[in-house]
Structures are given as C-alpha cells and as structure tokens.
Amino acid sequence: MIKVEQLYKYFKQVKALDGISFEVKKGELFGLLGPNGAGKTTTVRIISTLIPPTKGQVEINGYFLPKDAAIIRNFIGYVPQALSSDGTLTGYENLLIFAKLVGLNRSEREKQINELVELMGIGDFVDRLVREYSGGMVRKLEIAQALLHNPKVLLLDEPTVGLDPASRRSVWDVLKTLQEKYDSTILLTTHYMEEAEALCDRIAIMDHGKIVIIGTPKEIMEQAGVETLEDAFIVLTGHEAEEGGNFNELKRVRKTARRLQ
Amino acid sequence: MEARRLRHDPTELFTRAVQPVLWLLVFGETFTKIKAIPTGGVSYIAFMTPGILSQSVLFISIFYGLALIWDRDQGIIQKFLALPVPRSAFVVGRTMGAAVRGISQAVIIMLLAVILRVEIRWSILSILGTIGVVILEAAFFSCFSMILASLMKTRERFMGIGQVLTMPLFFASSAIYPISIMPKWLQVIAVINPLSYVVEILRCILVTGVYMNMLLHVGLLIGMILIAVVIATLLYPRLAS
C-alpha cells in the first residue's frame, strides 16, 4: 500500500532522512520506532504530502509523490503529533467542520460522524467542549477527524505521546479495531518500545535518519539475540533509545497539557 | 466560524472602535476648524471619514495572517493541508472571515459618523456600496496578510513586517489628505497603493458623489484581489513546513 524508496530529506545542513526504504502492506499496522530526532516525523510528513522529499520516491496505492499529491490526499488520513482540536468547540463541532471541509453532504455527515463517534467510544462526550476532554479522548477525536473521508491509509505521528497508560491502551484498542474491522492500513511513529511491541505487526527501527532494521518484533529480537525490544535497540544502534530525549518529551507533554486547559 | 468567534468575544468590537473615534474626534475636528487641507469644498471631517473607515479595515485585515501563524503553531494547518480539499478553499474561507470583521467595523464607523453628524450622503445605495467596497478591501489586505504569513512563518517576523508596512500604506494614500498636496515621490507610491483606490471609491460614494474613475478603481481592485488569492493559494502550503 505504501512503498518508500531511497527517501532523502535535507533541511539545509541537517540530513533528517538519509536514504530510507520500507514497505507497508495493505491491512498492516506498521510502526516507525526511534529516538528523538531520528526522522520519524519527517517521514510521516512527507508521506502525508505536507513536505516534498529532497530525493527518492513514495508510492501510495499506485500513485506517486510528490507528483500525485492531490490524488493521494483522497486516501490518506493524517493525525499530527500535537493535539490540535479546537478546545473552545464541542467534539461534535470539531467533527462537523472537518466533515464540511471534505465536502460530505448533510446525511453523509450525520452517518459518518455517528459511526466514528461510536467507534471511538466518545459518544457520551461529543456535546461537551473539547477542553474538558482527557488526552486520550482528544486523540481519539482527532483520529475520527482524520477518518471522515474514509481514507484507506491512516498516518499517525506519536499518537500516544504524553498519555497516561489507560488512555494509551484505549488508543491502541481503537487502532486495532480499525485494522481488524475496516482493513485500514496504519503507519504510526512512536518512541515507546512497549507500544511498538504490543501494537505493531512490523517495525522499522530508525536512528539518525536511517533505518537500522525492519521486521516483526520477534524477528528483530531474534536477530539481535536478546529478549526485549529495548535491548535489541541498544545492540543494533549502539546507544539507548531515550538518551537525550527527556527534555523534548517533557516539552511535548506540557504542550499537550496546555492545549487541554 | 468568524461570526461565532466574534460572538464569543464582543469586547473586541468595542476596543476596535476606540481608535477610529480618536482619529475622527481629534484629527477631524481640529483640521475642520483650521481648514489647512484642501478638500474640495467638503468639511475635513467628512473628507476623512472614508479614510478612517478604510484605515480601520486595513488594520484588522493586515494582521489577519496572524491567525494563520497561530493555527500553524497548533498543528491545525498541517491537518488541513493533508485533507483532500483544494488549497484555494482555505484562502477564500479566511478571506470571507476577514470580510465579516470588516463589515462589523464599517457598521461601527457609520454609526459614529451619524453620532458626530458628519455630512455624509446617506442612502440604501451608498450603504450597500460601502459594504461592498469594505468586503473588497478586507479581501485584498487579508490575502496580502496571508501571503506575508506564509513567507514569514513566525509571529515575531510577521509582526515586524506588518508594522513596517502598515504605516506607509496608510500615510502614502489619500486616506487623510488628498494626493495632490503630497510631495512627488509620495504621490507615486500613493497612486499605486491599493488603499488609495479604496479611499477614492468610498469618498465618491459617501461624500462627493462625483463618480470619477470609479469603475476603473473597482476593476483594478478586483484584479488585484484575484492575483493576491492566487499567490496566497500557491504559498499557503509553505505553512506546513
């Protein structure tokens, strides 16, 4: 469904992506795992048509980036890293704006919104202001926003960063359901090892703009000859995953908290 | 959207009314008395009312791009840009939001003019015409502002350039004095300044009733809006990175 080949992205001197290649099959839940600055966000933004690659190509559902960006937008849904729903509106209004933007008519809107609200399990809260939502609920609302036009592919950038364990689990459940019931293809990024392990069919470990290894969590651990993904990461990259990442992480969590006030 | 935001915060309407009041009262009343500026037979306060109207619409439109930068920082623009929606829709949508604000501002200043008993040619047609011109003005300057926002990307740089541009736009126009009394170099700027067209058209409609070059000015303004919309649409995706 998604095929990335020799993708490069330079920001002036910084080599954010240094020639990565991977493939996500239809109906697969694929994870990009890596520490801060690995290039995860950059990859997802290129695939979401937001920024052009410096070099290389991406094929999605038979179309190519950046040439066919306008067509590709019809079958991708993108959930960015920052929580960005409008806190001063209700969940329903947030969904309504997006439904109108993507051109659904009145009856389609009702049907689509009701279905997604039920799927996300936010039915009791749709008429409340989003600033009263928990982080997990905002995230699920945003996933619903990205799904209104029925995309085949869902792209999520660190969907559970800054969430408490229970919320994190509820987001996992939603993604699993999407995969099982709707046969969605899902690409997500994370820097939580246990998330990658619990959720993803296959993982690509990224570090410094390169892909270190691709495979199922089990394959990766076997190949590294260790018992946990954490250890596999250290063996394969020669350093710890969370190294130096704490400040950024904290900043993001704060940002999330602020959004919700 | 925009109307809903205004309803959330009506105090904003009030604070925005203060500045034009000061201009009209202080500047207008004084210069009307001393008759220092040739206005072609109308009182100075009547001469400058269309100028102040267009100035206040300019001020709210030119900082309209700030909302774009705000949305970009929140990640909203990125979400929009990944949707299967033509980019022009976002630009046109914002433009209409600016027009709504512009109209609310026009209503305030017209009320002021009534209270201050400025001699203005009141009629259904002149009011409708004024609203039409205000929509065009808000459309042009909000597009212009969005172009600046797409290029500047950060709040600080945007505010900087916005402030640098606004004052010259205002003073190098016929808003508060006729072009004919300006120094030559300023006249050149004033003649190509879109704000001058707006002022001239409004002055025709509201004060002089002499419809000189009006169609030409309206045509030029519409042409400039179309160009600005196209440029803004092309630059809008830059906000994603």
Ligand SMILES: Nc1ncnc2c1ncn2[C@@H]1O[C@H](COP(=O)(O)OP(=O)(O)OP(=O)(O)O)[C@@H](O)[C@H]1O
């Ligand atoms: N717009 C930009 N301009 C300049 N450099 C950038 C830009 N975006 C990203 N970079 C750089 O590219 C590299 C990869 O960044 P990216 O955001 O893709 O990492 P990430 O894996 O998503 O990290 P995080 O876990 O912090 O989100 C980093 O070194 C970053 O500083």
Ligand SMILES: [Mg+2]
């Ligand atoms: Mg990132």
